[in-house]
Amino acid sequence: MTRPADIYLRFLQLTEALRGLPSLPSLDPLEERILELVARAAQARERLSVRDMMAKSELGSPAMLHARLKSMREKGWIVLSDTEDARRKQIELTQSALRHFDKLSECLVKAAKSG
Template sequence: MAIPKPSSYLRFLNLIDALDRINPGKKLDAIEENLLDKIVNCAHSKTPLLVGDLISLSDLGSQATLHGRLKNLSAMGYIKMASNADGRKKEVVPTKLALKRYEEISKCLEKAVKSA
């Protein structure tokens, strides 16, 4: 029986795994990935995103869990929290490091599709 050629998605997963091995200290868990996805999407669409908006995402975890994950993302250099116009709320924005991560993921996806 012939072994089928891996699908584009499997090649993509392998490339992402290799990317994570290059930066072992920067591996994100599923909750952090979901939060960062949301943050980068909002930044891309120029929609302000506040800490309160993120910690109210109960489908991802409790407020304490989400707050802890935001602190982790900040400590790893993926996000910055800046005071918004009235100074009482913190807006969450991705850093250059986060945007570079998404560029690398995009390259992995393109490479996986090209080798199909």
């Protein structure tokens, strides 16, 4: 019988293979965490502005977060869109980032089926 941990470890193995694919440039661990926050907010249909992100002190200083958001925009993971208040920018995933999450989901399903 397969242990639940085996499924997770198989998932990690499959996701490692994704890192070698020529899709989007890789993210550092903090950028991955930011990407996950943006994705969860989008799934919950919640708005997430740059100001909202800056309020999350557990992610680091505002200057560091601005640098990470800029890097993620340059890498093609996120876009900043206008809101009704021109001073506020909404953080959104790009189509490429959404495809990345689709691929991760496929890895999870494949790992679960092989377990």
